[in-house]
Amino acid sequence: MNTFRVKPLDDILATAERNSLTRQLGAFQLTMLGIGAIIGTGIFVLTAEAAQKAGPAMMISFVIAAVVCALAALAYAELAAMVPVSGSAYTYTYAVMGEALAWVVGWALILEYAVSAGAVAVGWSGYFNGLLQSMGITLPEFLRAGPYAGGMFNLVAFLISLAVTGLLVVGTTESATVNAILVSIKVAALTVFVIVALPAAKSANFHPFLPTGWGSPLSGSGLGVLGAAASIFFAYVGFDAVSTAAEETRNPNRNVPIGLIGSLLVCTVFYLLVGYGAAGANGAQPMMVDGHALQPGSPAMATACEGIHNLVCSKQALSFVLRDLGFPALGNLVALAASIALPSVILMMIYGQTRIFFTMSRDGLLPRGLAKVHPRFHTPHLITLITGTAVAFFAALFPVGLLADVSNSGTLFAFAMVALGVLTLRYTQPDRKRPFRIPNVLVWPVCVGAVLGCVVLFLSLSAFTKYFFAGWAVAGLILYFLYGVNHSDLARRPPR
Numbered sequence: 001m002n003t004f005r006v007k008p009l010d011d012i013l014a015t016a017e018r019n020s021l022t023r024q025l026g027a028f029q030l031t032m033l034g035i036g037a038i039i040g041t042g043i044f045v046l047t048a049e050a051a052q053k054a055g056p057a058m059m060i061s062f063v064i065a066a067v068v069c070a071l072a073a074l075a076y077a078e079l080a081a082m083v084p085v086s087g088s089a090y091t092y093t094y095a096v097m098g099e100a101l102a103w104v105v106g107w108a109l110i111l112e113y114a115v116s117a118g119a120v121a122v123g124w125s126g127y128f129n130g131l132l133q134s135m136g137i138t139l140p141e142f143l144r145a146g147p148y149a150g151g152m153f154n155l156v157a158f159l160i161s162l163a164v165t166g167l168l169v170v171g172t173t174e175s176a177t178v179n180a181i182l183v184s185i186k187v188a189a190l191t192v193f194v195i196v197a198l199p200a201a202k203s204a205n206f207h208p209f210l211p212t213g214w215g216s217p218l219s220g221s222g223l224g225v226l227g228a229a230a231s232i233f234f235a236y237v238g239f240d241a242v243s244t245a246a247e248e249t250r251n252p253n254r255n256v257p258i259g260l261i262g263s264l265l266v267c268t269v270f271y272l273l274v275g276y277g278a279a280g281a282n283g284a285q286p287m288m289v290d291g292h293a294l295q296p297g298s299p300a301m302a303t304a305c306e307g308i309h310n311l312v313c314s315k316q317a318l319s320f321v322l323r324d325l326g327f328p329a330l331g332n333l334v335a336l337a338a339s340i341a342l343p344s345v346i347l348m349m350i351y352g353q354t355r356i357f358f359t360m361s362r363d364g365l366l367p368r369g370l371a372k373v374h375p376r377f378h379t380p381h382l383i384t385l386i387t388g389t390a391v392a393f394f395a396a397l398f399p400v401g402l403l404a405d406v407s408n409s410g411t412l413f414a415f416a417m418v419a420l421g422v423l424t425l426r427y428t429q430p431d432r433k434r435p436f437r438i439p440n441v442l443v444w445p446v447c448v449g450a451v452l453g454c455v456v457l458f459l460s461l462s463a464f465t466k467y468f469f470a471g472w473a474v475a476g477l478i479l480y481f482l483y484g485v486n487h488s489d490l491a492r493r494p495p496r
Contacts, residue, residue: 005490007094007363009083009432027255027262029180033348034242034263036183039190040120040345042235043271044127044338046404047317049296050275051284054228055211058284061228062235062275066268068453069236071446072415073264074438075422076240077257081436082425089240089414089421090356094363096421096428100477103484105417106360107476110353111410111469114387116237117349118394119403121157122146124342125395127316128156131339134332146397157395164346165388168354169374169381182344187270189337192330193318194273200325201280211286212293217459223293230460234404235271237411238348239264240418257436274318282311282321296401350388357383364492365484405461409469412454419450 050058079092090109094102129144145151215224242259249255278284286293287304294301296312305313314320316338322331358380361371374381394403425432426443438446458466485491 005099006096007099007490009095009429012083012091012095026250027258030242030249030255030259031262031266032180032183034239034259035187035266036180036344037238037242037348037352038236038263038267038345039183039186039270040123040235040238040342042232042237042404043190043274044123044316044318044342046123046231046234047275047278048312048314048320049401050228050232051279051317052286052293052296052301052312053212053223053231054215054225055208055286056206056279056284057210057212057225058228058232059272059275059279060225061232062271064225064229064453065233065236065457066264066271068233068415068450068457069239069264070268071450071453072419073239073260074446075415075419075450077260077436078422078434078438079418079425080242080256080260081252081254082432082434089418091359092421093417096424097417099365099485099488099490100480101417103360103365103480104473104476105414106356106365107479108410108413108469108473109356111407111472112237112240112414113349113353113356114391115394115403115410116234116407117161117346117353117391118157118398119234119400119407120342120345120349121161121391121395122154122398122400122403124160124339124346125154125157126400127335127339127342128160130316131336146399154396158392160343161346161350161388161392161395164343164350165384165392168347168351168384168388169379170377182341185337186341186344189318189334189341190270190274193322193334194270194277196325196327196330197277197281197321198273201277203280205280205283208285211288215460217456223295226456226460230408230457231405233408233412233457236264236267237407238345238352239267240352240415254435278311278317278321282324284311286312346391350384350391353387353391354380354384357387364488364490365480405465406468409458409461409465410472412458413469416451416454419447419454423447 047058050061054061076089083091083095090102090106093105125144129139132138139155142152143155146154210225212224215226215228217226239260242256242263249259287301287308287310288294289300289304294304301313309324311317311320311324316335319331319335319338322328322334357366358371360366361368361383370383370386371380372382373379422438422443
């Protein structure tokens with residue numbers, strides 16, 4: 001039993017060629033897919049949580065998370081251009097570090113994609129339930145939230161997840177077209193916010209700038225600038241979903257790097273402007289008790305926020321700021337835009353997850369029947385239906401904060417593996433063609449910086465999240481040894 005066996009890059013490309021998806025996406029569509037995956041619950045909902053953890057210094061948290069993602073994006077671009085197939089970090093790890101670790105990465109990506117989709121669905125349900133209430137329609141309390149948030153079943157989050165799943169079954173081109181429309185709506189909403197909030201920013205609202213300090217990666221509290229960066233990292237998650245579409249992309253060697261880096265650059269600029277506008281226009285001081293910031297999402301925080309008009313207590317952070325500035329109509333429009341457009345993030349997260357499962361199934365690590373492609377829609381419909389149903393139940397039963405932090409843990413692990421993969425291939429296969437290449441003088445700073453950044457942010461997550469990830473990884477290894485190790489292509493046909 002050789003769990004360190006690797007699947008050579010040439011074999012991966014040959015397998016994809018034999019059982020491939022239709023190439024139909026261009027650079028613009030990929031960039032829009034990336035923006036659609038990135039701009040979502042993180043900026044519309046978690047801005048308030050970042051403010052509670054770091055105060056106005058959440059601006060630094062946005063920068064830290066952006067730098068780590070930018071370094072990881074360069075590593076993704078190099079590998080995605082070399083290996084333009086579905087599978088993302090899972091495929092790259094399989095080719096470089098071996099089957100067992102590749103399985104763990106694929107298993108961790110469930111946290112990034114499926115759990116993330118559930119988190120976005122929950123965040124979206126808050127906006128949509130508010131929209132329904134403004135129309136005089138109020139669902140029973142037990143259908144507005146999951147068990148951890150005082151309800152029983154989040155019906156709205158459940159239904160939107162199933163609706164997006166149905167769209168993905170119909171086809172990739174149709175999904176990309178709908179996504180482009182939704183992305184335009186989100187960008188318009190953020191643009192309106194920036195235009196109104198930036199001129200209203202006041203220097204007094206940035207003092208004190210570091211009310212909770214920098215935070216310690218080893219404290220387990222998740223507070224401070226680093227704790228906020230670890231949470232706001234969720235706002236950037238999704239750009240790597242572009243790499244999962246490599247097998248459905250025309251000229252992927254050129255278009256995938258454009259989609260990866262272009263979408264991250266656009267979103268980073270927006271996030272910095274939005275973060276500055278929110279903190280400067282409204283103030284972003286955390287709720288404190290005896291000189292210590294309360295944990296966002298905790299019962300103590302909920303009690304402290306009762307009857308308080310404060311950004312950190314808001315569930316609709318950007319709309320709250322606009323209403324507080326005296327623009328209630330614009331605030332309602334931003335809330336409406338979020339309600340309309342956030343499903344594009346759910347779409348991209350489920351899309352990314354299904355393509356990873358598709359590749360793992362094609363490799364034999366999951367049952368091969370899951371890789372079946374629909375004869376009419378040309379999509380992996382079985383795994384899409386299974387994944388979408390699972391996401392719907394995640395969203396119906398769990399709260400957004402818990403889902404977001406758990407998602408971050410898997411994402412950070414995958415990003416670190418991709419950066420290590422780039423370094424490894426530079427020395428094991430230096431002559432392989434690299435259509436996109438990190439300059440030699442920068443490859444070590446970029447990749448080592450990405451790994452160290454991911455480690456620091458991972459350690460800055462709450463203790464519960466770190467323990468959960470460890471248990472998740474162990475459970476994945478158990479499944480691998482029960483099924484995957486004996487059913488993979490490499491087990492049946494050992495490479496020569």
